[in-house]
Amino acid sequence: MKFQDLHTAEARIQLMEKLSETFLSRAGKNDEEGLFPFENIKELKESGYTSLTVPRRYGGKEISLSEFLRLQEKIAEGDGSTALSIGWHMGIIKSLGEKNNWDESVFRAICEEVKKGALMNNCASEPQTGSPTRGGKPITSARKEEDFWIINGRKSFTTMAPVLDYFNVSATIEESGEIGNFLIPRSSEGLEIEETWDSIAMRGTGSHDLLLKNVRVKQDALVELFQPGKKGAAGWLLHIPACYLGIAQAAQDYAITFAKNYSPNSISGAIIDLPNVQQKIGEMELELMRARHFLYSVAKKWDEANDEARSRMQPELGAVKLAVTNAAIAVVDLAMRVAGARSLSAKNPLQRYYRDVRAGLHNPPMDDMTILALAKKAIK
Secondary structure (H helix, E strand, O other), X not given: OOHHXXXXXXXXXXXXXXXXXXXXXXXHHHHHHOOXXXXXXXXXXXXXXXXXXXXXXXXXXXXXXXXXXXXXXXXXHHOHHHHHHHHHHHHHHHHHHHHOOOOHHHHHHHHHHHHOOOOEEEEOOEOOOEOHHHOOOOOOXXXXXXXXXXXXXXXXXXXXXXXXXEEEEEEEEOOOOOEEEEEEEOOOOOEEEEOOOOOOOOHHHOXXXXXXXXXXXXXXXEEEEOOOOOOOOOHHHHHHHHHHHHHHHHHHHHHHHHHHHOOOOOOOOOHHHOHHHHHHHHHHHHHHHHHHHHHHHHHHHHHHOOHHHHHOOHXXXXXXXXXXXXXXXXXXXXXXXXXXXXXXXXXXXXXXXXXXXXXXXXXXXXXHHHHHHHHHHHHO
């Protein structure tokens, strides 16, 4: 069964639940050995999931932000690295379809490739500039040579690098000093992946360095110009907190199952009956409930808003990311307190959840920038 053959969001969620269970069965080995989840990505492509955000005008399903986040959350319950990785591709296609800021012929051609299974991601981070959301100007350069662009530079945190078909690379145009995004096919001569990803969190995202050495691309590879740090409200970035919410849900599920089955001889029955354990489970539930309501109420607001209303939502979107990610960290901590020292075992999934949720603190937007934006909103 493919996602395109299912006519309701609930049916698509049920299919994703089955895939997620399979992802969970592989997550421990992939994490322990630092493997990229090739099988998971392959199954998502074969199921048709990776094209669900293609606009209807190009033959796609154009699923809502709310449904996209629900599906992403479900993936993350099985494997956070897979969810975060594929979320970038899915969200970027969704955002491009909403903004219509690429040349139509170029975007239509990419959508046709995506419907065949092609994957893409933005490549903006650089060692010298830090997070692109802070407005650093790319060191990566583009210069005009007849009817071509010559691109040189290095990008870091290129998530899903092992399987990407297209790299949307930010670069400074030498002649004008303008900043642009250049769409570069994987087959381009001079494009290399240097396997640098050694993070202890989200080990399976394959976020290696992208090296560009005199890469020559056609004139229409320049897909957009923009101001660094001023990309406006981006509802699609809520795939980030949705991922960490899914990981937190997996942690609570594990803690409850553990508590139901762990019965030390010092008590009668299992620890699930102890008031202090139920207290922690209740606290987890409160955090998850509060985070989920915030995430999906704002997603629904985005789905129902026009372009003007969406443009004013940036502080709210940042607040969701901050609140949900920090709630996920709190939930995993509580789950580990339920499981006790066993949660620190290398074979226990809670230690993986603990490492993975903390990665959310370093995904955009950063907490300090969100708080500053909220302060400015309140002061006005």
